[in-house]
């Protein structure tokens with residue numbers, strides 16, 4: 001990475017914190033799916049930096065807003081935002097660097113309780129004040145008072161239209177259309193509140209600090225049905241039974257969750273089809289079959 005970029009990042013940290021910061025050591029961090037990530041240090045401070053091309057600055061702005069929104073709930077530890085900017089064809093987001101530890105079953109239990117507390121933070125409407133991204137895909141958050149409408153238009157229709165543009169036409173689209181027409185069926189006896197959501201809560205976006213406190217990061221924040229966050233934790237695994245037990249103890253789930261979790265994960269699998277291709281489109285179609293069988 002060109003030296004000039006570190007100079008711009010240093011200047012941005014210095015300006016925001018009011019204390020001169022000069023990178024004395026930098027090391028790349030793996031595990032991300034989109035950006036290059038680094039830890040940078042001077043003799044007494046460490047920061048976490050994500051870098052990408054300059055045109056990704058809006059993505060970092062939205063991520064910074066999401067981290068701040070989550071932090072304002074004071075429910076789960078969130079990396080504190082330091083600054084974001086761009087120069088010389090690079091954009092960056094700088095946050096507090098957190099040294100991660102292992103986290104045992106107590107930490108998992110705590111995460112369950114803290115996630116339930118996060119979900120208790122609610123808003124007047126579903127959506128958010130701004131759009132953001134899910135992976136590299138735009139995520140639209142136009143506010144609505146009706147959850148089924150929000151989920152149909154801002155989540156399913158958006159991804160299905162994108163899928164059509166990516167060549168996933170035919171039966172995927174027809175089944176998607178039928179699901180969207182019948183979406184109210186899944187909410188006949190269940191009306192969620194607009195809960196503050198992480199929005200992209202797979203196992204790679206949570207960790208535990210050195211003291212075992214849960215940390216969540218890399219969000220795709222909006223206000224929605226809390227079941228959507230829980231469904232995503234189940235999609236790629238990595239969350240323990242202690243986590244789920246603690247969550248349900250703090251805030252029991254409706255029986256219909258076991259069906260709706262497929263509905264919520266369909267959004268992420270459609271997004272994966274749009275980002276990574278055909279095998280996910282096949283998975284999306286079999287999820288659609290499963291959901292359509294519920295409304296026959």
Ligand code: ADP
Pocket residue numbers: 029030031032033034035036037048050079095096097098099100204205217218
């Ligand atoms: P991407 O946007 O590319 O998916 P992530 O936000 O997931 O990147 O970050 C990449 C990796 O960096 C994560 O998997 C995690 O291990 C680590 N990480 C994320 N945030 C921090 C932080 N504040 N401090 C230390 N490490 C972090």
